[in-house]
Amino acid sequence: MEENLSLKERMAEAGFTQAELAEAVNADLRAAGYEGSVSDRTVRNWLTGKTRWPHRRQRAALEAVFNCPAVEMGFVPRRGEPSSPDIPATEETVLRRHFFSVSTGVALAPVAQQRVGASDVQRLLSKFAVLIASDHRYGGKITIETQASALAGEALSLQARGTASQRVRGALYGCAASFTSSAMWAAIDGRRFDAAQRHFDRASSLAVMSGDPTIQFRIWSHAGSLYRHLARPADALAANDVARNLPIARRDPMFASLGHARHAAIHGLTGDTRAVRQALGHAQDALRQADPNEQRPMWLNAFYDQAELENLALAAYLSLGNYEEAEAHAHRSLALVRPEMRRTRAITTTRLAHAQLGQGDLEPAVATAISVPTDPVGQHPRVLGMLSDFGNALHIAAPKSPSTRTWTEYVHASQRNPQ
Incomplete structure (x- = not known):
């Protein structure tokens, strides 16, 4: 060929x-x-x-x-x-x-020519809202990544095929950037990091053309998360700094809070306890100052709140090996997480199991890990990887304990009888 x-x-x-x-x-x-x-x-x-x-x-x-x-x-x-x-x-x-x-x-x-207007932008955003809801229920699926990319293509098709005001053109570029950013996040969530990098390259150029600082924040914040998951903390801190230094993060405390919270999770990888505590303090202060009635993008309203801040703190303290502090944040996050955030609940529960295991509480740790639903969120790539790591750590810590046998039997039964 x-x-x-x-x-x-x-x-x-x-x-x-x-x-x-x-x-x-x-x-x-x-x-x-x-x-x-x-x-x-x-x-x-x-x-x-x-x-x-x-x-x-x-x-x-x-x-x-x-x-x-x-x-x-x-x-x-x-x-x-x-x-x-x-x-x-x-x-x-x-x-x-x-x-x-x-x-x-x-x-x-x-x-x-066809005139493209605000109603066309709103139609795209309505489709995006459905996609965001699906992402927070399940996340990481390649179908979500594909659908987000297709929505970006639809936005760009409107851009190329019709006449529009400068404001509407900026909004269409903003839609394309935001949709591509969602494809990027789905790829990160699904551990398809090469695809995530390609989406980032595309999304960052579209965001500049949109002139929308909220979308630029999202994309660079996602880049920080990408590099954090790739265990590249220096790159992650640099990317997240781009997001944190945008005017929107100075103007709206909600954006500032998310930037600080994600910075804390990255600092966890560096082993810098002081930086983690400082970043989390800034994140909490900013979240308290944020006006809950201020109009913000749907992607931010869909996931960021006190529960997510606690979840990022949990990730930071797990990386530091401070398992007692991590467990406290896990319980607070689980108490606050919204019912529709099924994937987030599964990830937080799995992290809680790791925190309990790190403290030597084998029986509670295994019980927590077993409580993670096997389908569909239990099939999420991140959850599967974290549960596999949990099993490996459990076998190293206590290879012959009754709790380890319970976990091994549970895994074998789940593999034989998937739901």
């Missing part, structure tokens, strides 16, 4: 990722009355040369997106098939020409 470099270059010029091009092609297919069945795998097959000549409808959609014949995108017609078939102007082709003339600005017909 020969790589399709022409298509790759055109995608780069247009700023399309694979998922975003798939969404753009699907938008055209749906406008023409067909099912939008193109996926990022389809686009990958085009790029690698596995598919050298797409289906006729897909070719027509690609030609509308890039405003050039399929052969100029590097596709090779099958033997005996014309490169530009003479298709009569049926209702399908008329509809497609109309759709792209009004939504992309391509001069296919003298029809006015």
Whole structure:
């Protein structure tokens, strides 16, 4: 197979990722009355040369997106098939020409461009709200990552295919950046760190174009978390400092609190107890000062509160090996966590088991670990990894204890009878 470099270059010029091009092609297919069945795998097959000549409808959609014949995108017609078939102007082709003339600005017909407004932005944000809710219930799923990337593609498609005010254009870039940041977080949560880095590179450039400091804060704060999970504390501190030094963190204590709390979790990796305590103190002070009635982005309202601050403190003290302090924060977090935050509850419970084990409380630690639901949050990559680490630490600490046998039997039974 020969790589399709022409298509790759055109995608780069247009700023399309694979998922975003798939969404753009699907938008055209749906406008023409067909099912939008193109996926990022389809686009990958085009790029690698596995598919050298797409289906006729897909070719027509690609030609509308890039405003050039399929052969100029590097596709090779099958033997005996014309490169530009003479298709009569049926209702399908008329509809497609109309759709792209009004939504992309391509001069296919003298029809006015579609006006993109605040209602289009609100529609995207409504979809985003559903995605955020799913993320906080389960998290880490590749489907969430894919859906977030597709939403970003939808925002960029609107950006490219319609006329809009400068404010709306900024909002669309902001949507694309925020959605890509959610894809980044899903990849971090799912331990797909290479994908997370790619999303970060994309999201950071979109955030700059949006001019929205709240989105820039989110992306750089996520970058700090990415590097923390990769055990790169110096990079994590530097990235989180970018977030903490943005004007929004000085203007709104809620953003400042999150920045300090995540800084504490990073300092835990460095073994700096004083820095952890100082950062947590700043985080708590800022959270007390935050006006609960102030309007903030949905992604921040969806997860950050006293329970999350306690959870980040728990992570910091676990890293320091201060298990008694970690357990206290775990209990406070579990008492406050919202019912819908199922993934967060599972992660906090697993961390509590580690804190109890660190203090030598084998029986309570095993009971806590067993209390983590096996499905669906128990299948979360982070939870699975933490429970596996728990089992390894338990076998090292007390290989022949009754509690260790109980845990081993539980694991074997769970593997035989997954829910």
